[in-house]
Amino acid sequence: MxxxxxxxxxxxxxxxxxxxxxxxxxxxxxxxHETTRARVRGLSRNPALPDTLVPRILEHPAADLVDVIHRREWSDELFDAVAAHSDVRVREMLAQAGGVSVEQRTRMVDDASFGVAMALLEGPFTTRPQPLPVWAYRKLAERPDVKRMLRLLHPNELSRAAVAALADVEDEEIASWARLTSGGQPEPMTVERLRTIAAGDSVWEKANIALEPALPEDVVASLSAHPEPRVRTYVSMRPELTEQQRTAIGSEVSENDRLPRLAWVLEAEGEQLQACVSSAHPGLRRSAACNKRLSAEQIATLAADDDFPVRLLLCENQDAVSTDLVVRTYLEARVITRGQLLSHAAIVGADLTRYADSPHxxxxxxxxxxxxxxxxxxxxxxxxxxxxxxxxxxxxxxxxxxxxxxxxxxxxxxxxxxxxxxxxxxxxxxxxxxxxxxxxxxxxxxxxxxxxxxxxxxxxxx
Known part of the structure; x- marks a missing residue:
């Protein structure tokens, strides 16, 4: 980077x-001293830093350990040396480094640190992590300190491979924990429960039920007139409403507001999808930007949208956008994920030399x-x-x-x-x-x- x-x-x-x-x-x-610190920080992310200098930079007070460990490939000799480092933080980061091979990571299973064991169970910080062998996950779960912690975790907090490896172990306590459905759909709410929440005091809960398919019409009408803008905004994104009804509800959405991705919009097609693309409601257009059925014309419409989140979501979810749109969106964005746009298909392999004389x-x-x-x-x-x-x-x-x-x-x-x-x-x-x-x-x-x-x-x- x-x-x-x-x-x-x-x-x-x-x-x-x-x-x-x-x-x-x-x-x-x-x-x-500040110049020296700056140079050490830069050296921390230098991909050509020789193996012989890695132990030295790991001990340097100005080094960025995350950069040193996560930005390189690891020879067996260097890996073994760092895996024996006295600082447990270094070993924990090494256990999750993307450049570490599965075989190397497996050699850390016997590390005495609980933190290292949990790092191995969580998996490496990469987009396509390679799992450890099943026996390695099971051996880690046999540790008393790990077993105690597993009871406090949700399965999603560990790698899928680790959870799958523990689903049929002999220890029934661990096995039942692993068999918990982390990705399943929650039980549908009853009308009685929905009415109870709607009559309650929690604005957060009311907003959360506003999109429930089973919400009775009288409750929809009641929440549509709620004094809290958040509640009205969520109600206004229901699929059965007309454009006029959405406008009448009077939702308030700023470019800094985070809205849910609407399942019904993600699945929309034909006239319904077009209605979402051309809707005056930014919540519908934001979800439409994530729909994989968008036509070239619809993508062009959303690319010119006045709402920045629409354009950002469009770049994040559609390959068929222009290089200029991705570049502009990247430059405008102040969100933590903006760097991911530089890996977009419209950027990788594109001719970027035309920006050499840009005023920006x-x-x-x-x-x-x-x-x-x-x-x-x-x-x-x-x-x-x-x-x-x-x-x-x-x-x-x-x-x-x-x-x-x-x-x-x-x-x-x-x-x-x-x-x-x-x-x-x-x-x-x-x-x-x-x-x-x-x-x-x-x-x-x-x-x-x-x-x-x-x-x-x-x-x-x-």
Missing amino acids: PAAESSVGSEPVIDATEEDALLVDKTQRPGN WGARALVVLDRRAPAELIERLSRDEHPGVRNWVAGDKRLSQDRLLELFEAPETTEAAAANPNLPVELMAAILEAPIDADGPPEDKVLVLGHTMPTHEPIPEL
């Missing part, structure tokens, strides 16, 4: 008055994702006026050695350059040898803490 996209690690240290602080840390000064710096930065972009263009972008572009480019292996070293010496790009796989190994070693102060941030800096962000921020033209 390019430096500008990294979301792992501690809060950045920035000038309190820095307008662009959330994009680039401009407090780093050559030769100071974020679009120019995305050129590095185009593997066919010529080295000359990458070199030019490494001198871009915006530090965000220079940061993305600083980690690109198409850079010339001389330019890479220049970016490494520049405070604004030194961290990203330290992640470049072409960084000389002797320089990697020098980073780990540089003195560093273990104290907190400089006195003239402030710590930017997490805060609630909007779903998106509109951008000018690409």
Whole structure:
């Protein structure tokens, strides 16, 4: 992941008055401790970090252990060394690292740590995790500490392979726990139960029953006039309502509101699906964006929707969207999953060089994702006026050695350059040898803490 996209690690240290602080840390000064810390953070995610330096960086106070462990492939020799690390946090992360093979992960079954055992049962953090052998899951479940914990867990909290392996063990307590249906449908509510909830005080429960198919008409009418906007909004998304009835209910939906995906809209087709696509209700259009039966015309309609969540969901669920839409949506998005858009079919393999002269710096930065972009263009972008572009480019292996070293010496790009796989190994070693102060941030800096962000921020033209 390019430096500008990294979301792992501690809060950045920035000038309190820095307008662009959330994009680039401009407090780093050559030769100071913060520069060393930045370089170590960059080195943590460098895919070319030699095995010989991994034990050293794992002990470094400025290293990002998550990046070190989750961003590399593991030789057997290095894996065995780290699997014996004294810090249980390191071993727990190793047990769930995507680059660790099944055979290697199996060698951790006898680890004395309860945390490591649970990490193995949860499985690796990958999109397509490879399961352990059945015997390994069963051996882990035989541990007294694990067995006690299983009673407190829902089966969904462990990998499907682990739960399946425990469903027919001799220990009936564990077997019955594993046989719990984690993905089954709940029992349908009775009319009596629905009326009781509708007459109660819980706004949350009323909103949750508002979409129940068995909800009586008089209760629908009552909830349609409820003073809480959340309740009215949920009622207004019922399938039997006309467009006029939805409008009359007076729902309130902002772009930052999270709404349920409506099962009836996901299954809609023909005229019903078209009605959802053209509905004035954003809740219907958001669910329609996830429908796999959308035509090219309907996709085009939703791509021009004024509601940002509609466009985001469209990009997340439809392959047949334009590259421009995905790029714009990515640049506008402030949601935690925005990085997943960079793996979209409209981005992978697309010609991104056309954004090299975009007025938006974020679009120019995305050129590095185009593997066919010529080295000359990458070199030019490494001198871009915006530090965000220079940061993305600083980690690109198409850079010339001389330019890479220049970016490494520049405070604004030194961290990203330290992640470049072409960084000389002797320089990697020098980073780990540089003195560093273990104290907190400089006195003239402030710590930017997490805060609630909007779903998106509109951008000018690409």
